[in-house]
Amino acid sequence: MIIPKTINVNEHRIEIIERKFSTKDMGTFSRKDMVIHIDSDLQEDVKAETFLHEIFEVIIRICGIEINHQSLTIMSEMLFSTIRKNNINLLSKY
Numbered sequence: 001m002i003i004p005k006t007i008n009v010n011e012h013r014i015e016i017i018e019r020k021f022s023t024k025d026m027g028t029f030s031r032k033d034m035v036i037h038i039d040s041d042l043q044e045d046v047k048a049e050t051f052l053h054e055i056f057e058v059i060i061r062i063c064g065i066e067i068n069h070q071s072l073t074i075m076s077e078m079l080f081s082t083i084r085k086n087n088i089n090l091l092s093k094y
């Protein structure tokens with residue numbers, strides 16, 4: 001997938017920057033800067049899954065949802081695998 005340079009989540013505009021990471025993190029979201037960083041060295045499918053994970057991070061922070069990180073990770077991984085295994089195109093018209 002092509003990772004966009006910006007996304008809008010409700011009224012928030014989020015910038016997405018792909019860069020090399022010096023830590024073991026694959027992605028981060030800074031609420032202060034409204035920026036998602038994604039490790040540019042990730043394989044394409046891992047990068048897409050990380051992008052989805054970081055969108056979850058954005059949603060829980062701007063909506064003030066209390067959820068532990070393990071639960072968030074399971075949610076994003078399961079959603080990603082369901083979309084992929086069923087070849088779901090969310091934008092197609094039936």
Ligand SMILES: [Zn+2]
Nearest residue numbers: 053057069072
């Ligand atoms: Zn996370």
